[in-house]
Amino acid sequence: MVVFAGQGDARRSMSLLWRSDRPEQQDRRPGPGPRPGLSVDAIVTAAVAVADEDGMAALSMRAVGERLGRTAMALYTYVPSKSELLDLMYDAVHAELPMEYDDTGDWRAGLTDWARDTLEFQLRHPWVLQVSQARPVLGPHEYAGLDTLVHLLRTTGLEARLLRRLVGTLSHFVRGCAGTVAEARQAAAATGESDEEWWFARSALLGEVAPDFAERYPDLMAMETGSAPQPPAPAPAPGEEAVPYPEREARETFDVGLGVLLDGIEAAIGRTATP
Amino acid sequence: MVVFAGQGDARRSMSLLWRSDRPEQQDRRPGPGPRPGLSVDAIVTAAVAVADEDGMAALSMRAVGERLGRTAMALYTYVPSKSELLDLMYDAVHAELPMEYDDTGDWRAGLTDWARDTLEFQLRHPWVLQVSQARPVLGPHEYAGLDTLVHLLRTTGLEARLLRRLVGTLSHFVRGCAGTVAEARQAAAATGESDEEWWFARSALLGEVAPDFAERYPDLMAMETGSAPQPPAPAPAPGEEAVPYPEREARETFDVGLGVLLDGIEAAIGRTATP
DNA sequence: GAAGTTACTTTACGACGTAAGGAGTCGCAA
DNA sequence: TTGCGACTCCTTACGTCGTAAAGTAACTTC
Known part of the structure; x- marks a missing residue:
């Protein structure tokens, strides 16, 4: 799943990224209407948390909204689309x-x-x-x-x-x-x-389904036997942190x-x- | 979008991949029931065509079925899931x-x-x-x-x-x-x-939004000016195939x-x- | 107070993968 | 010849997704 970045209004997107509209916001001129309960930064932080914890596939507008106690649609007040949010997330973590x-x-x-x-x-x-x-x-x-x-x-x-x-x-x-x-x-x-379990099970199946493996892939076999007996996983040394x-x-x-x-x-x- | 491969029945998946159940199929023992109108190979070929033409995002069971004149569900007679189909596609094209x-x-x-x-x-x-x-x-x-x-x-x-x-x-x-x-x-x-249009538009916006670009990223600037004036795209030589x-x-x-x-x-x- | 602006919600649409159940087709045993 | 069971393929349905449209409530300004 390659995700593509914002294709919306390029100017708005760049302004958000470089925070060039921030001065106005920081003036705290409240203006009419209810107080904003969220902010672009809060949304980006929440979205990064969701993606870090549950992966890109779990990153939905609903999930981010829920983490902030709002609905998905509430985010659209601050961020034009999921694509732009992703841009903001991407740049934000690069500060690390x-x-x-x-x-x-x-x-x-x-x-x-x-x-x-x-x-x-x-x-x-x-x-x-x-x-x-x-x-x-x-x-x-x-x-x-x-x-x-x-x-x-x-x-x-x-x-x-x-x-x-x-x-x-x-x-x-x-x-x-x-x-x-x-x-x-x-x-x-x-x-x-x-991964160990996976490899172990798959190796066994491979033996069943391709009994001529060694003849079909001679160089592969030569390399495997010449280096380490690895696809059948090496026993993790006891007490040692098993990577x-x-x-x-x-x-x-x-x-x-x-x-x-x-x-x-x-x-x-x-x-x-x-x- | 990274797509993960089949997590279903590993044995069936490996059998399909290595075609170790093919002998039976090739005997053409028709057995009861209507003649199969499709085959695993036909489905894989169609799916590869969809993915090649319209990209991974457009690869849906409905799209593959449509290309074969069937519904999405018809594919499940031959292939356990989209994940396994993807495995089969992946291995099939590697024959090239x-x-x-x-x-x-x-x-x-x-x-x-x-x-x-x-x-x-x-x-x-x-x-x-x-x-x-x-x-x-x-x-x-x-x-x-x-x-x-x-x-x-x-x-x-x-x-x-x-x-x-x-x-x-x-x-x-x-x-x-x-x-x-x-x-x-x-x-x-x-x-x-x-890409030229994109770079051109983005460069202009970047100038607006980050007027201090050159001071912020001195090494980047040094490299750009030292190599080729590229982000503003070089004019494609007329008549020449423009990569x-x-x-x-x-x-x-x-x-x-x-x-x-x-x-x-x-x-x-x-x-x-x-x- | 009325008007206008803004934050946020609800509802809805068409996509997705696929579970469940039904319809129609065929080989084979009785 | 008939009917059973296996088989292919279809329709319908559910819960997901991003987001458009429209509604409600809060707040400032006149």
């Missing part, structure tokens, strides 16, 4: 992204920290992974996050054109890792079946993949340094 | 993935071709990007595609454990690039507003990012070759 990193020379450490923070952020708010990237929300906090990454990348001294592509490359990678973990957690929560199997898998992919990516960037730096 | 690549030494060329083919495949069927990766479908064609990639990676001589992570890293990267393009196309189709702006952007990210990734892999190979 750290902005200060070591930029005194060790670009590798800086980017590693950035990637880790971004991963954790996306796992805290897994629903952000389901907001379309193609037409960005263009809010102040999203831009701030982008600026942070660009700042780190600029310390490598690489040319601007290449930098642009590295932003995308790193983002895709982190998003992919986060998505895998987030989806695994969501599947476990939705089905009540842990579920595919989550551990994804985190290792994150560590290794990030290293490979940074090695590639290092190669690029070496190439421009000695032309 | 090429399986033969140059594995005679030039692993770089092989992986580049693989990545390009995978990207094109995912752009042909953008809805596959919206199927959850955490609990894979485990169908024969998905496994075949995985086997192909592993085969290519094994020619690098890297150890199995590292290989596993590279599979994920490369997949995340390609999926990310494909997702950006797919979402851009979908947004353009849904709104009727081209939309963010699609071109994404394809460049693909080329550059893939190069960086392969450089990283090359570094890993060099490290193990000279221990």
